[in-house]
Amino acid sequence: MSLKLEIEGVMLNVVNGYAPQVSCELEEKERFWSELDEVMESIPTGERVVIGADFNGHVGEGNRGDEEVMGKFGVKERNLEGQMVVDFDKRMDMAVVNTYFQKREEHRVTYKSGGRRTQVDYILCRRGNLKEISDCKVVEWERV
Numbered sequence: 001m002s003l004k005l006e007i008e009g010v011m012l013n014v015v016n017g018y019a020p021q022v023s024c025e026l027e028e029k030e031r032f033w034s035e036l037d038e039v040m041e042s043i044p045t046g047e048r049v050v051i052g053a054d055f056n057g058h059v060g061e062g063n064r065g066d067e068e069v070m071g072k073f074g075v076k077e078r079n080l081e082g083q084m085v086v087d088f089d090k091r092m093d094m095a096v097v098n099t100y101f102q103k104r105e106e107h108r109v110t111y112k113s114g115g116r117r118t119q120v121d122y123i124l125c126r127r128g129n130l131k132e133i134s135d136c137k138v139v140e141w142e143r144v
Helices: 026-041 080-092 127-132
Strands: 002-007 010-018 048-054 094-096 111-113 116-118 121-126
Touching (some): 094 127
Parallel strands (some): 010 048
Antiparallel strands (some): 002 010
């Protein structure tokens, strides 16, 4: 889903997505990323973009080698699906906003089940607009 808003003369594109589950075929995952690439390519570079999505992947803690697209404050270790998020960010000059702000775990974890706690939902923005964002955290009672 994509929404374009004009706020005080600034065009803001809000994109929402839901990536295929970890157990899905690689072809389905690649199709999702290809379609998201198309959405991004349709947005003029001078416009703001915020993507909020359940990417069903872990970008992981730390950012060694990926400092240009993420901060150090992810959760757990990166998996294949998390690498797809990082690769997308590099292709599209985006940043994983959630990972730039040091927060207690409960303000980083976006999924809980059976005693497992992880982060699979991310907010992305254009790297050039990252300095405009002053905070990002999970508000626990709003999580479904």
